[in-house]
Amino acid sequence: MSRRRDRRPVIVETRGLSMHFGGVRAVDQVDFTLYDNELRCLIGPNGAGKSTFFKCLTGQLVPTAGEIKIRGDETTGSEPHEVAGLGVGIKTQVPNVFDGLSVEENIWLSARRWHGARRASSLTTETVERLRLGDIRRDIVGRLAHGQRQWVELGMVVAAEPWLVLLDEPAAGMTHEETARTAELIREINERAAIIVVEHDMQFIRMISQQVTLFHEGRILMEDTMEAISADKRAREVYLGSQA
């Protein structure tokens, strides 16, 4: 495991983080560090523990052992609203949106959490334009296509103006064009926030990645650039072997 000395402030830190389901060690003794302004991808084969790790970070699961610190605050065992309340934007794997409400209402509810009525309205308009949702802004989200729903959820993340963004498979179910736009958006968000992205789509990771963390059997196998991981023999064996 390569660990570089970095002077930037630490944003997310886990120490000995473990999540066991009965006898299964989904996440096992993970030490993970994310620095300010970083864009980190978490990859790994199915069952490697990256989504479980993600759910521990967002408060959806309470870890069996270990601790999580987000910008110095201990968040181990926090409720999701407490994690989000720190200024963390979260997008889950299965789109979690307000299905019965309009696109605008979805985004407004996010903006209004942090701003007064006036600012929330203008921020909603800005976000709708930025994500190019103008044509469907009054449509009920439950009736939209999967890719559009993903974008509405991203819109909610953006509208909260978070300083840390956690995304679980943001490009899942998107077309090539939509994926490219999502990558572009993620780079834009990265100008103001640190980001952790859990992703399967290798092409998408190549579009956005700086540093990649490879999970395998609940542990971090290696942490390096995508090129280095693609070239590594161990990594190819556990994950890339079949694809690269």
Add this chain to the structure above:
Amino acid sequence: MNSSSTLRTMRPVLIFALIGVIFMFTAPYVLQLFTIINLTTAIALAVLALSLALVWGYGGILCFGQVAFFGLGAYAYTISAINFGGSTWAILVAILVASAFAALLGYFMFFGRVSDVYLGVITLTVTLIFFSLIRRTSGPEYKIGNALLGGFNGITSPPLNLPWNTGSFLFPEQVFYVAMAALILCYVFCGWLVTTHFGRVCVGIRENELRAELLGYDSRLYKLGIFTIAAGIAAIGGVLFCNGVGRITPDVFNLYNAALTIIWVIVGGRGTLIGPIAATFGLFYLTSALGGQTIFNNNLVLGIILIFFVLIVPKGIAPTIIDWYEARRKPKKRGRRRGSRRRMREGADA
């Protein structure tokens, strides 16, 4: 949301409120006193239906025991009015007792993360516990201050009096005015509440609780808030009810009444406020009319109506009318939907 857009969203609510005001001032001149007294009871039940429309339709909390807060309000009013020798503070006590009890019960349910189905079970069970408990209080030893609880016979409720003169009781006609005014005020209040940040977050939680949490909203607090507010409104209904009927008995807590409240909201439509109010009046008069004949069993007809709505009009009256109106308005231009969406939202807020 600024004040002008609040007004725009609330327009249907204000229109219905205006209709209510007109009805309030014309009804006593047109209808007979007997009908007016009956209407007062229906209005009290409509307030109860409104409170469930708020907590279930907007908060997404299936409270099977909304009638518990209604009955609790009626009992608290009656007991404190007897003890105080006046009704004004008794109304306040009724609202506070019901809200405080709801806050306590809600705290354990929401902070204990009880799931939706069990919420219904717990609230219904609490209602039935009240029913059994108060039925067994017929002895002279069961009294609070000067008020005998009276077991299954209940207590005679002191009528409302003028706030500045505890000796001058209101006539049935005047009680009707008070009841109608209370219903209109509660309706406008609920209509306003669902346009506020708080109300919109509650609707968000109804749609997707996890998402609301991931946006940083503590869903437990919002649920507790709307549950407590709805209990207070139900208590106002209870105060009006025991004034309309003249007494309060433990029967208010029975299974039949608990289920009836749910039926009003299902028939009227979840996600609207006016629907359940209208359904309450409609079903109340249907029940009265059926009571005057002996060919059909009353409950059988109610059961058939419920089955009809669940199977044929599952959304309820008001949302179905709104949908039909929407479909008529824009049969061709499917591309331009901006204006009509807003109307739909407004319609849903009525």
